[in-house]
Amino acid sequence: MNPAFLELRALHKRYGGREVLRGVDFAVAAGECFALVGPNGAGKSTTVRAIQGLTPTDGGEIRLGGRVLAEMGRAARADMGVVPQTDNLDPDFTVQENLWTYGRYFGLPKALIRQRSTELLEFMALSGYAAQPIHSLSGGMQRRLTIARALINAPKLLLLDEPTTGLDPQARHLIWQRLRELRRQGTTLLLTTHYMDEAERLADRVGIIDHGRILAEDSPRGLITTNIPAGVVELRRVDGALPDPQDLHRQWVSLSERVGDTLICYGTDLSPLLAHFVEDPAYRWLQRPASLEDVFLHLTGRDLREETE
Amino acid sequence: MMPIRDALPGAGALAVLQRNFGVWRKLLAPSLLGNFGDPLLYLLALGYGLGHFVGRMDGMPYITFIASGIVASSVMNTASFEGLYSAFTRMNAQRTYAAMLATPLRVSDILAGEVLWCAVKGLISAVAIVIVASFFGAIQGPWVLLALPVILLAGLSFGGLALVMTALARSYDFFMYYFTLAVTPMFLFCGVFYPLHSLPPLAQQLAQVLPLTHAVALLRPLLTGHLPHEALYHAGVLLLYTLVAYGFAWRLLSRRLLR
Numbered sequence: 001m002n003p004a005f006l007e008l009r010a011l012h013k014r015y016g017g018r019e020v021l022r023g024v025d026f027a028v029a030a031g032e033c034f035a036l037v038g039p040n041g042a043g044k045s046t047t048v049r050a051i052q053g054l055t056p057t058d059g060g061e062i063r064l065g066g067r068v069l070a071e072m073g074r075a076a077r078a079d080m081g082v083v084p085q086t087d088n089l090d091p092d093f094t095v096q097e098n099l100w101t102y103g104r105y106f107g108l109p110k111a112l113i114r115q116r117s118t119e120l121l122e123f124m125a126l127s128g129y130a131a132q133p134i135h136s137l138s139g140g141m142q143r144r145l146t147i148a149r150a151l152i153n154a155p156k157l158l159l160l161d162e163p164t165t166g167l168d169p170q171a172r173h174l175i176w177q178r179l180r181e182l183r184r185q186g187t188t189l190l191l192t193t194h195y196m197d198e199a200e201r202l203a204d205r206v207g208i209i210d211h212g213r214i215l216a217e218d219s220p221r222g223l224i225t226t227n228i229p230a231g232v233v234e235l236r237r238v239d240g241a242l243p244d245p246q247d248l249h250r251q252w253v254s255l256s257e258r259v260g261d262t263l264i265c266y267g268t269d270l271s272p273l274l275a276h277f278v279e280d281p282a283y284r285w286l287q288r289p290a291s292l293e294d295v296f297l298h299l300t301g302r303d304l305r306e307e308t309e
Numbered sequence: 310m311m312p313i314r315d316a317l318p319g320a321g322a323l324a325v326l327q328r329n330f331g332v333w334r335k336l337l338a339p340s341l342l343g344n345f346g347d348p349l350l351y352l353l354a355l356g357y358g359l360g361h362f363v364g365r366m367d368g369m370p371y372i373t374f375i376a377s378g379i380v381a382s383s384v385m386n387t388a389s390f391e392g393l394y395s396a397f398t399r400m401n402a403q404r405t406y407a408a409m410l411a412t413p414l415r416v417s418d419i420l421a422g423e424v425l426w427c428a429v430k431g432l433i434s435a436v437a438i439v440i441v442a443s444f445f446g447a448i449q450g451p452w453v454l455l456a457l458p459v460i461l462l463a464g465l466s467f468g469g470l471a472l473v474m475t476a477l478a479r480s481y482d483f484f485m486y487y488f489t490l491a492v493t494p495m496f497l498f499c500g501v502f503y504p505l506h507s508l509p510p511l512a513q514q515l516a517q518v519l520p521l522t523h524a525v526a527l528l529r530p531l532l533t534g535h536l537p538h539e540a541l542y543h544a545g546v547l548l549l550y551t552l553v554a555y556g557f558a559w560r561l562l563s564r565r566l567l568r
Contacts, residue, residue, distance in 0.1 A: 015568070054410055054567055073315075074413040082411035088404035092332040101331065104324040105412035153412075 005030035005188050012059035020046045022212035033189040035203035043212040044192035048161050081150035085161040087142050089134050096130040106153040120148040140171025160191040196293035210300045220292050227295045229266040234286040236262050316559050318421030321414040325422020344437035351379050367504050376447035377529040378501035380438045384431035385521050388464040392427045392471025393484045416563045427468025428461045435460045450534020463524035466547045469554030476561035495521040520550045
């Protein structure tokens with residue numbers, strides 16, 4: 001594996017009496033895509049802000065390319081691109097003016113900004129909209145423009161804070177393709193998400209974060225195989241009553257969970273379980289392979305998180 | 310604690326200034342209408358209407374007296390409005406500052422760019438009034454060009470003060486305090502409409518504390534053909550306001566944006 005390009009060690013952050021980060025440790029190799037997944041309020045956005053040097057931390061250290069971030073000051077951000085959680089495009093400017101203005105914040109020469117803007121609009125499939133005002137773009141297009149804007153300085157590290165939240169499937173797939181393309185070109189990606197499929201599709205490695213700590217960290221496949229059996233069956237009763245009240249499933253599966261009206265069974269061989277329930281007309285069932293979402297819920301619990309980050 | 314050198318702005322401030330100028334250019338027509346239209350109305354109403362009864366004030370026709378006052382108060386109003394409502398919109402609703410902070414720009418670059426822009430907008434409105442007032446013969450003499458740096462300096466101090474308020478504000482309503490407690494009193498008691506010496510002594514002394522008094526003290530002579538008395542003292546007060554306000558605004562904004 002490449003040496004770590006981005007390294008976080010024992011990062012702590014308090015807001016008042018509330019500990020938001022309680023010793024976050026992870027490392028991202030150059031050219032890797034790392035996904036930080038966690039429920040609302042887990043510390044994802046705070047971690048991303050800390051990596052940009054925009055929040056004073058209460059302990060720990062961040063290194064970027066081997067150098068201590070705190071000593072790099074604003075220079076660290078010259079090699080970073082940031083796609084924030086909430087779009088903050090300039091509403092008074094056109095698509096291309098947004099890119100030009102942003103390029104000047106990096107102190108880039110005008111000719112380079114113009115050239116890159118054209119290339120980036122092409123790359124994000126926005127070429128035909130260069131002279132359009134921002135408000136005429138759909139949500140997905142604004143998101144793509146935000147990504148193009150984050151690339152204006154040809155960053156080595158791209159930080160994406162929930163890049164596809166609120167977008168339709170078509171828009172998400174286009175963005176995923178482009179992010180994979182960037183990774184192939186050698187850009188290091190760090191993304192936060194609470195969509196498990198997004199992490200599974202994009203990331204080389206995933207860190208599951210909750211209550212300000214990394215709970216587990218591995219490849220998406222590795223996280224699944226080390227934490228839960230490969231197969232899943234979900235059982236529900238048509239009448240909404242408790243499924244399998246006598247706990248018959250326990251003789252066939254090693255791990256199961258009751259969530260509301262649903263019984264979720266994990267196992268490598270689920271055929272005896274299915275054989276018992278499939279023919280029963282009182283039951284609805286769903287068989288599927290174990291996913292990152294199962295691991296995530298297994299590790300972080302199923303409580304609702306209403307807290308906003 | 311942040312190192313104090315972080316308070317010193319760099320070239321990035323010009324990129325921020327340029328961004329604001331770019332937006333202003335897009336909304337040029339309504340903006341210029343306000344810049345030229347408002348002072349024209351004031352000059353007509355007060356200069357001719359009220360001036361008819363007042364006659365001369367401080368040895369000059371009332372319209373001449375009031376033209377320079379309106380230049381000064383317009384710098385205050387324009388720079389304050391920009392530093393309050395417009396800057397707060399950029400910071401809060403549009404999240405422009407957040408977008409800027411994701412680049413190598415620092416809080417000091419953003420703040421300095423904003424304060425500079427307040428001053429430039431103040432200058433634009435002042436120049437518009439000078440042009441309109443010249444047609445009435447209310448601007449005269451060889452020192453008009455010297456008024457330009459004074460206008461910029463006054464704009465920097467009012468812009469800086471406004472950004473202190475913006476750094477503290479939770480909503481637009483907060484700005485009413487500043488308008489009612491600072492901007493309006495300055496508009497009425499700092500020598501815009503009548504000379505300071507017509508106020509009781511205590512009020513005169515209080516007025517000396519306010520920046521608009523010093524902007525008027527510099528601009529009225531310069532725009533009517535005289536060199537101001539104690540020019541360095543008046544400019545010094547405006548400079549002090551600029552620097553102190555900038556320092557406060559920087560501390561408050563840093564605390565707000567870098568959490």
